[in-house]
Amino acid sequence: MAEACRRAGRGVGEVTLIGVTKYVGADVARILVECGCRELAESRPQQLWDRAAALADLAPHWHLVGHLQRNKVHRTVSVVSLMHTLDSLRLLTAIEAEAASAERSCDVLVEVNLTADPERSGCGEADVPALVAAAVAAPHVRLRGLMGMASHPDAAGADARRDFARLREIRDRLAREVPPEMLRELSMGMSGDFEEAILEGSTMVRIGSALFEGLR
């Protein structure tokens, strides 16, 4: 990450490492926090709740990076620091209602589907402006930016850097109409493509497997 920041002419403090712990046990996740990684992510809500309880004494910040169903909003809003996967107006409505009744606010990123791949989740590009506007207007939701995943590296014509550039361009275009602090974060880059993401302006990389190489 430091090397990619240097190549991009960016400071190392501009990119946050989020450790994705879905492949390892809570014991390894605990070691990661003790090593100084205070931002952790899970992709399944149930696992996130369980992990948050298991590591409560260390109080890391939890990120949800996988799809959230509306029936799991209630338990998730109370434990998550940042939800990376807001992808529909229906989900936004559920999060706003939950946060309002809990008298708290919920930080979110709008997940953009950057690919034609139906296996990938996220809001279609054409629907992003409306979802962003609705999130800005929701009083208990705090929009912080956008999240996206590059095309699968084996897909024909895959080019992670091009996909990340596109997410940044979508953000830059929206930022003319939305207060800039609401679109500051770009959650992009994983183990296989975080360098390209940092070169294109990522502020949060979500790294799983590369952190745990060599562990069984």
Ligand SMILES: *Cc1c(COP(=O)(O)O)cnc(C)c1O
């Ligand atoms: C699993 C996962 C990651 C981490 O992937 P690695 O390639 O293991 O670094 C990042 N983002 C999301 C959304 C994931 O589901």
